[in-house]
Amino acid sequence: MYTQYHVEYETWYRSLVSVRHALLGLLSEGPKYGLQLRDEFEASTGDVWPLNVGQVYMTLQRLERDGLVESDDAADSPQKSFRITTEGERELAEWLRTPPDLSAPPRDGLVIKILVAMRLPGVDVHDVTQRHRRYLVQLMQQWTQIKEEDGGRDLGLALAVDAELFRLDSVIRWLDAADARIKRGPAQDPEPVRLPLPRRRRHIGVN
Amino acid sequence: MLELQDVSKVYGEGAAEVQALTEVSLAVNAGTMVAVMGPSGSGKSTLLTIAGSLEEPTSGEVVVDGQALSAMSRAARARLRRRVIGYVFQDFNLLPGLTAAENVALPLELDGTNARKARAAGLEALDRLGLAERAGQYPDQLSGGERQRVAIARAMVGGRRLLLADEPSGALDTVNRDAIMRLVHDACKRGGMAAVVVTHDAQLASWADRVVFLRDGRVTDQTAPAPDPQPLLAPGQAS
Numbered sequence: 397m398y399t400q401y402h403v404e405y406e407t408w409y410r411s412l413v414s415v416r417h418a419l420l421g422l423l424s425e426g427p428k429y430g431l432q433l434r435d436e437f438e439a440s441t442g443d444v445w446p447l448n449v450g451q452v453y454m455t456l457q458r459l460e461r462d463g464l465v466e467s468d469d470a471a472d473s474p475q476k477s478f479r480i481t482t483e484g485e486r487e488l489a490e491w492l493r494t495p496p497d498l499s500a501p502p503r504d505g506l507v508i509k510i511l512v513a514m515r516l517p518g519v520d521v522h523d524v525t526q527r528h529r530r531y532l533v534q535l536m537q538q539w540t541q542i543k544e545e546d547g548g549r550d551l552g553l554a555l556a557v558d559a560e561l562f563r564l565d566s567v568i569r570w571l572d573a574a575d576a577r578i579k580r581g582p583a584q585d586p587e588p589v590r591l592p593l594p595r596r597r598r599h600i601g602v603n
Numbered sequence: 604m605l606e607l608q609d610v611s612k613v614y615g616e617g618a619a620e621v622q623a624l625t626e627v628s629l630a631v632n633a634g635t636m637v638a639v640m641g642p643s644g645s646g647k648s649t650l651l652t653i654a655g656s657l658e659e660p661t662s663g664e665v666v667v668d669g670q671a672l673s674a675m676s677r678a679a680r681a682r683l684r685r686r687v688i689g690y691v692f693q694d695f696n697l698l699p700g701l702t703a704a705e706n707v708a709l710p711l712e713l714d715g716t717n718a719r720k721a722r723a724a725g726l727e728a729l730d731r732l733g734l735a736e737r738a739g740q741y742p743d744q745l746s747g748g749e750r751q752r753v754a755i756a757r758a759m760v761g762g763r764r765l766l767l768a769d770e771p772s773g774a775l776d777t778v779n780r781d782a783i784m785r786l787v788h789d790a791c792k793r794g795g796m797a798a799v800v801v802t803h804d805a806q807l808a809s810w811a812d813r814v815v816f817l818r819d820g821r822v823t824d825q826t827a828p829a830p831d832p833q834p835l836l837a838p839g840q841a842s
Binding site: 443444446522526529530532533534535536537538539540541542543544547548558561562564565568569572575576 | 640642777781785788803804805806808809810811814816818823824825826827829830831832833835836
């Protein structure tokens, strides 16, 4: 189960970590080498999101192809220096102010597991939710230990770990709510008054 | 330091009977923090009040610092509460007419320590929690985070060894909550205290060495010792 979660969470990380724009951000401070960019990226995220140098160079090549960075004329070598272009600065400013698209609910594996568990005869849904809750709390204990050992000295690490703790916490809160709703069963209250909704409401979250 | 052995608690009788706890067993060693998580009505607060000898169990035994509470006189239990157990509540419970230092010194004075010694111990406890400069302030002159740190100082003053906390970070923000939990954590790891923290907040519980899950008055599950967290820092590569 641990491995499975890690695969799922890694996929989630990948969707959120925009290395492309993080590199543009670092280059906005001045020209830098690929290795230097890798080290500065890792340091700025408290080493929570490690990068391999191959990914850095691949991303830099794409940025150069798109005209967002340019390099000096030296041959491909670790000493090749990159700098941000005016177009790159514009792209970076635009990205900073553009909210990520969160309008479509992700197909969350955990939500699907609980929905499936509810339909299966003989499955104790509370036992299923508790197994996930215990795993998530243990994971949070590990992240908190990382934060505790650093003692708040590395601001990048504290922020990255907080983000992870809030994310895991939100999943646990959902499990708590799911448990409470399942225990209570479907609402027996009188039908709520339904107002006609504009048709587009149905499409929210579906894209 | 604290042991609950098959503790059950029933409130009311007949049709009004409510089974708040059912055969709960829990051991908390010195130097360890245990968090108890569970939904509202799961028995978390009852567990804490019984552990702290503020209520008696219907059946089962509570052992604090090697002493079975059922075998102790009322006076001996009160003495144990004053000298060994410290309580922290969500709403701080500070006396508004007393300064921070006086609030912290109060339990010692009630236990017969002379006022000068109690005040010195109170100031020392406040100093340990970084509040020496606020010692003369009244509760309404302190921020929420400072008030809770005063409450923790009061719970620890005089070398008490068992800390019982009910939602100790209450409505505090993340940074203040971390500061409070760091204090409790340090009191356990460096000061050798045992702590039980009941909460429905997973972020707060994640500071504990062990998390026990309570549901409908029963312990249903608990975490295993957390593995080394370092592999989390290299689970894969960002893209």
